[in-house]
Amino acid sequence: MLIRVVRMTFQEDKVEAFLEIFKSSRDKISAFPGCRSVELLQDYHLPHVYSTYSHWDSDEALNNYRKSELFGSVWKPTKALFAEPAQAFSFKPAIL
Numbered sequence: 691m692l693i694r695v696v697r698m699t700f701q702e703d704k705v706e707a708f709l710e711i712f713k714s715s716r717d718k719i720s721a722f723p724g725c726r727s728v729e730l731l732q733d734y735h736l737p738h739v740y741s742t743y744s745h746w747d748s749d750e751a752l753n754n755y756r757k758s759e760l761f762g763s764v765w766k767p768t769k770a771l772f773a774e775p776a777q778a779f780s781f782k783p784a785i786l
Contacts, residue, residue: 691748692751694742694745695743695781697740699739722758727745
């Protein structure tokens with residue numbers, strides 16, 4: 691399993707536009723082959739900073755999504771709303 695966190699800082703006046711993009715694409719992303727779930731988190735202290743938290747079957751599944759038409763239709767308009775570049779992190783569950 692791969693856990694992907696993408697932290698995005700938006701122009702403050704563009705947050706509503708982003709939320710509309712996310713609302714209209716969340717179910718499509720969740721239904722993409724290899725995606726187990728996708729959540730949206732808002733920074734506790736910075737209301738214009740959001741992160742997506744998604745679970746993928748594998749790195750290959752995430753990369754297939756990133757190469758898809760769906761990703762292009764979501765990422766391009768989202769990226770246009772940023773105040774600064776996004777930060778993306780990939781994790782796997784730690785075995786203790």
